[in-house]
Amino acid sequence: MSKQKNRMVDAVVISSNIIWTLQEQNGAGVTELANRLGHSKSTVHNHLQTLENQRLVVKDDSQYRLSLRFLDVASHVKNQLPNYDIIREEVDSLAEETGEVAQFGIEEHGRVSYLYKSSGSRGVETASSVGTQQTIHSTSLGKSIMAHMPKERVHEILDRRGMAARTDHTITDRDELFHKLAEIRERGYAIDDQENVEGLCCIAAPVKSDHGDLGAVSVSWPSSRFGADAFIDELPAKIMRAANVIELNSKFG
CATH class of the missing domain: 1.10.10.10 (Winged helix-like DNA-binding domain superfamily/Winged helix DNA-binding domain)
Structure with a gap:
Protein backbone atom coordinates (compact mmCIF):
# COMPACT_ATOMS: atom_id res chain seq x y z
CA MET A 1 0.00 0.00 0.00
CA VAL A 73 -18.39 26.68 -4.90
CA ALA A 74 -18.14 26.63 -8.71
CA SER A 75 -18.50 30.40 -8.87
CA HIS A 76 -15.77 30.81 -6.27
CA VAL A 77 -13.38 28.52 -8.17
CA LYS A 78 -14.05 30.41 -11.40
CA ASN A 79 -13.46 33.77 -9.72
CA GLN A 80 -10.10 32.59 -8.39
CA LEU A 81 -8.80 32.77 -11.96
CA PRO A 82 -8.04 36.41 -12.77
CA ASN A 83 -7.88 35.59 -16.50
CA TYR A 84 -11.31 33.95 -16.76
CA ASP A 85 -12.94 36.82 -18.67
CA ILE A 86 -10.11 36.84 -21.21
CA ILE A 87 -10.35 33.08 -21.65
CA ARG A 88 -14.11 33.30 -22.15
CA GLU A 89 -13.82 36.09 -24.71
CA GLU A 90 -11.12 34.36 -26.75
CA VAL A 91 -12.76 30.92 -26.67
CA ASP A 92 -16.13 32.42 -27.66
CA SER A 93 -14.44 34.32 -30.49
CA LEU A 94 -12.63 31.18 -31.66
CA ALA A 95 -15.86 29.17 -31.66
CA GLU A 96 -17.65 31.88 -33.63
CA GLU A 97 -14.80 32.26 -36.13
CA THR A 98 -14.41 28.52 -36.80
CA GLY A 99 -18.03 27.45 -36.27
CA GLU A 100 -16.75 24.54 -34.19
CA VAL A 101 -16.44 23.67 -30.49
CA ALA A 102 -13.68 25.61 -28.74
CA GLN A 103 -12.41 24.82 -25.23
CA PHE A 104 -9.90 25.86 -22.62
CA GLY A 105 -8.37 23.43 -20.14
CA ILE A 106 -5.70 23.21 -17.47
CA GLU A 107 -3.87 20.32 -15.85
CA GLU A 108 -5.06 19.20 -12.42
CA HIS A 109 -4.08 15.96 -10.68
CA GLY A 110 -2.47 14.66 -13.86
CA ARG A 111 -5.61 15.07 -15.97
CA VAL A 112 -7.08 17.76 -18.22
CA SER A 113 -9.74 19.83 -16.44
CA TYR A 114 -12.10 21.79 -18.69
CA LEU A 115 -12.52 25.39 -17.58
CA TYR A 116 -14.57 26.85 -20.42
CA LYS A 117 -16.34 25.56 -23.53
CA SER A 118 -18.12 27.35 -26.39
CA SER A 119 -19.92 25.97 -29.43
CA GLY A 120 -20.00 27.59 -32.87
CA SER A 121 -22.72 27.30 -35.49
CA ARG A 122 -21.51 23.88 -36.69
CA GLY A 123 -20.34 22.60 -33.32
CA VAL A 124 -21.28 19.07 -32.31
CA GLU A 125 -21.70 17.76 -28.77
CA THR A 126 -18.48 16.42 -27.27
CA ALA A 127 -17.85 14.23 -24.23
CA SER A 128 -16.31 17.10 -22.28
CA SER A 129 -18.10 19.72 -20.22
CA VAL A 130 -16.95 22.43 -17.84
CA GLY A 131 -15.52 20.88 -14.69
CA THR A 132 -15.04 17.40 -16.14
CA GLN A 133 -11.67 15.77 -16.65
CA GLN A 134 -10.11 13.68 -19.41
CA THR A 135 -6.93 11.64 -19.67
CA ILE A 136 -4.00 13.88 -20.50
CA HIS A 137 -2.08 11.67 -22.95
CA SER A 138 -4.98 11.18 -25.38
CA THR A 139 -6.22 14.76 -25.82
CA SER A 140 -4.72 17.60 -27.84
CA LEU A 141 -5.22 19.90 -24.84
CA GLY A 142 -3.34 17.47 -22.64
CA LYS A 143 -0.51 16.84 -25.07
CA SER A 144 0.04 20.55 -25.71
CA ILE A 145 0.27 21.07 -21.94
CA MET A 146 2.55 18.06 -21.38
CA ALA A 147 4.89 19.22 -24.15
CA HIS A 148 5.95 22.16 -21.94
CA MET A 149 6.14 20.33 -18.63
CA PRO A 150 9.44 19.21 -17.10
CA LYS A 151 10.17 15.67 -18.28
CA GLU A 152 10.13 14.42 -14.69
CA ARG A 153 6.58 15.72 -14.21
CA VAL A 154 5.41 13.95 -17.38
CA HIS A 155 6.90 10.67 -16.16
CA GLU A 156 5.25 11.20 -12.77
CA ILE A 157 1.82 11.66 -14.40
CA LEU A 158 2.24 8.65 -16.68
CA ASP A 159 3.42 6.49 -13.78
CA ARG A 160 0.34 7.46 -11.80
CA ARG A 161 -2.29 7.61 -14.55
CA GLY A 162 -0.98 5.15 -17.11
CA MET A 163 -1.60 5.36 -20.85
CA ALA A 164 -4.86 3.53 -21.39
CA ALA A 165 -6.11 3.21 -24.97
CA ARG A 166 -9.20 5.40 -25.34
CA THR A 167 -9.56 4.40 -29.01
CA ASP A 168 -7.57 2.38 -31.55
CA HIS A 169 -5.68 5.61 -32.36
CA THR A 170 -4.49 6.43 -28.82
CA ILE A 171 -0.74 6.60 -28.24
CA THR A 172 0.03 4.02 -25.55
CA ASP A 173 3.82 3.82 -25.88
CA ARG A 174 5.79 6.25 -23.72
CA ASP A 175 8.69 6.68 -26.15
CA GLU A 176 6.27 7.46 -28.97
CA LEU A 177 4.49 9.99 -26.80
CA PHE A 178 7.74 11.80 -25.92
CA HIS A 179 8.58 11.91 -29.63
CA LYS A 180 5.18 13.53 -30.29
CA LEU A 181 5.71 16.01 -27.45
CA ALA A 182 8.98 17.13 -29.05
CA GLU A 183 7.15 17.67 -32.35
CA ILE A 184 4.48 19.71 -30.54
CA ARG A 185 7.10 21.98 -28.95
CA GLU A 186 8.67 22.55 -32.38
CA ARG A 187 5.50 23.39 -34.33
CA GLY A 188 3.53 25.04 -31.49
CA TYR A 189 0.35 22.94 -31.42
CA ALA A 190 -0.94 19.42 -30.76
CA ILE A 191 -3.24 17.20 -32.81
CA ASP A 192 -5.76 14.64 -31.55
CA ASP A 193 -6.86 12.59 -34.58
CA GLN A 194 -9.55 10.42 -32.95
CA GLU A 195 -7.18 9.51 -30.09
CA ASN A 196 -9.58 10.38 -27.27
CA VAL A 197 -13.00 9.88 -28.88
CA GLU A 198 -13.65 7.87 -32.03
CA GLY A 199 -14.87 10.19 -34.77
CA LEU A 200 -13.61 13.41 -33.14
CA CYS A 201 -10.57 15.48 -34.15
CA CYS A 202 -9.01 18.30 -32.16
CA ILE A 203 -6.12 20.78 -32.39
CA ALA A 204 -4.78 22.65 -29.34
CA ALA A 205 -2.14 25.25 -28.52
CA PRO A 206 -0.54 25.85 -25.10
CA VAL A 207 -0.96 28.91 -22.91
CA LYS A 208 1.96 29.53 -20.54
CA SER A 209 2.54 31.96 -17.68
CA ASP A 210 5.60 33.44 -16.01
CA HIS A 211 4.81 31.27 -12.97
CA GLY A 212 5.12 28.03 -14.92
CA ASP A 213 1.37 27.37 -14.94
CA LEU A 214 0.06 25.71 -18.08
CA GLY A 215 -3.23 25.70 -19.93
CA ALA A 216 -4.34 25.16 -23.51
CA VAL A 217 -7.02 26.25 -25.96
CA SER A 218 -8.49 23.90 -28.57
CA VAL A 219 -10.97 23.45 -31.39
CA SER A 220 -12.80 20.14 -32.00
CA TRP A 221 -14.82 18.86 -34.94
CA PRO A 222 -16.23 15.53 -36.23
CA SER A 223 -13.88 13.52 -38.44
CA SER A 224 -16.83 12.73 -40.71
CA ARG A 225 -16.75 16.35 -41.84
CA PHE A 226 -12.98 16.66 -42.30
CA GLY A 227 -9.95 14.65 -41.31
CA ALA A 228 -7.35 16.30 -39.09
CA ASP A 229 -5.11 17.04 -42.09
CA ALA A 230 -7.79 19.20 -43.73
CA PHE A 231 -7.42 21.94 -41.12
CA ILE A 232 -3.65 21.92 -40.71
CA ASP A 233 -3.11 24.89 -43.06
CA GLU A 234 -5.56 27.31 -41.42
CA LEU A 235 -6.77 26.23 -37.99
CA PRO A 236 -3.51 26.07 -35.98
CA ALA A 237 -2.76 29.74 -36.68
CA LYS A 238 -6.17 30.78 -35.36
CA ILE A 239 -5.82 28.66 -32.23
CA MET A 240 -2.27 29.82 -31.54
CA ARG A 241 -3.37 33.43 -31.98
CA ALA A 242 -6.11 32.95 -29.35
CA ALA A 243 -3.64 31.22 -27.04
CA ASN A 244 -1.20 34.09 -27.49
CA VAL A 245 -3.84 36.71 -26.63
CA ILE A 246 -4.74 34.84 -23.43
CA GLU A 247 -1.06 34.42 -22.58
CA LEU A 248 -0.18 38.08 -23.10
CA ASN A 249 -3.16 39.51 -21.25
CA SER A 250 -3.41 37.28 -18.23
CA LYS A 251 -1.60 35.37 -15.56
CA PHE A 252 -2.43 32.07 -13.90
CA GLY A 253 -2.56 31.61 -10.16
Missing part, protein backbone atom coordinates in the same frame (compact mmCIF):
# COMPACT_ATOMS: atom_id res chain seq x y z
CA SER A 2 1.41 3.38 -1.00
CA LYS A 3 2.08 6.23 1.46
CA GLN A 4 -0.56 8.27 -0.34
CA LYS A 5 -3.17 5.56 0.26
CA ASN A 6 -2.15 5.31 3.92
CA ARG A 7 -2.90 9.00 4.37
CA MET A 8 -6.39 8.79 2.87
CA VAL A 9 -9.35 9.14 5.24
CA ASP A 10 -11.95 6.48 4.41
CA ALA A 11 -14.92 8.59 5.54
CA VAL A 12 -13.93 11.42 3.21
CA VAL A 13 -13.50 8.97 0.32
CA ILE A 14 -16.98 7.52 0.91
CA SER A 15 -18.61 10.95 1.10
CA SER A 16 -16.78 12.06 -2.04
CA ASN A 17 -17.90 8.97 -3.93
CA ILE A 18 -21.49 9.61 -2.84
CA ILE A 19 -21.27 13.16 -4.18
CA TRP A 20 -19.83 12.02 -7.54
CA THR A 21 -22.48 9.32 -7.86
CA LEU A 22 -25.30 11.76 -7.10
CA GLN A 23 -23.90 14.01 -9.81
CA GLU A 24 -23.60 11.16 -12.30
CA GLN A 25 -27.08 9.77 -11.62
CA ASN A 26 -28.85 13.13 -11.18
CA GLY A 27 -29.89 12.00 -7.71
CA ALA A 28 -30.35 8.61 -6.06
CA GLY A 29 -31.78 6.84 -3.02
CA VAL A 30 -29.93 5.11 -0.19
CA THR A 31 -30.37 1.61 -1.63
CA GLU A 32 -29.15 2.58 -5.11
CA LEU A 33 -26.11 4.35 -3.67
CA ALA A 34 -25.30 1.41 -1.39
CA ASN A 35 -25.50 -1.02 -4.32
CA ARG A 36 -23.42 1.14 -6.60
CA LEU A 37 -20.71 1.94 -4.06
CA GLY A 38 -20.58 -1.41 -2.28
CA HIS A 39 -21.32 -0.07 1.20
CA SER A 40 -24.06 -0.96 3.68
CA LYS A 41 -27.24 1.09 3.61
CA SER A 42 -26.58 2.26 7.16
CA THR A 43 -23.12 3.57 6.20
CA VAL A 44 -24.49 5.41 3.17
CA HIS A 45 -27.41 6.79 5.19
CA ASN A 46 -25.06 8.15 7.87
CA HIS A 47 -22.94 9.87 5.27
CA LEU A 48 -26.00 11.32 3.54
CA GLN A 49 -27.29 12.69 6.82
CA THR A 50 -23.93 14.36 7.46
CA LEU A 51 -23.84 15.82 3.96
CA GLU A 52 -27.41 17.05 4.40
CA ASN A 53 -26.50 18.70 7.71
CA GLN A 54 -23.62 20.41 5.91
CA ARG A 55 -26.11 21.60 3.27
CA LEU A 56 -24.28 19.78 0.50
CA VAL A 57 -27.17 17.49 -0.43
CA VAL A 58 -30.95 17.86 -0.37
CA LYS A 59 -33.48 15.11 0.31
CA ASP A 60 -36.60 15.04 -1.87
CA ASP A 61 -38.89 12.27 -0.61
CA SER A 62 -36.61 9.20 -0.68
CA GLN A 63 -34.15 10.65 -3.20
CA TYR A 64 -31.05 12.74 -2.55
CA ARG A 65 -29.55 15.33 -4.90
CA LEU A 66 -26.68 17.80 -4.79
CA SER A 67 -27.58 21.16 -3.27
CA LEU A 68 -27.24 24.58 -4.85
CA ARG A 69 -24.24 25.24 -2.62
CA PHE A 70 -22.16 23.64 -5.36
CA LEU A 71 -23.07 26.57 -7.61
CA ASP A 72 -21.49 28.88 -5.05
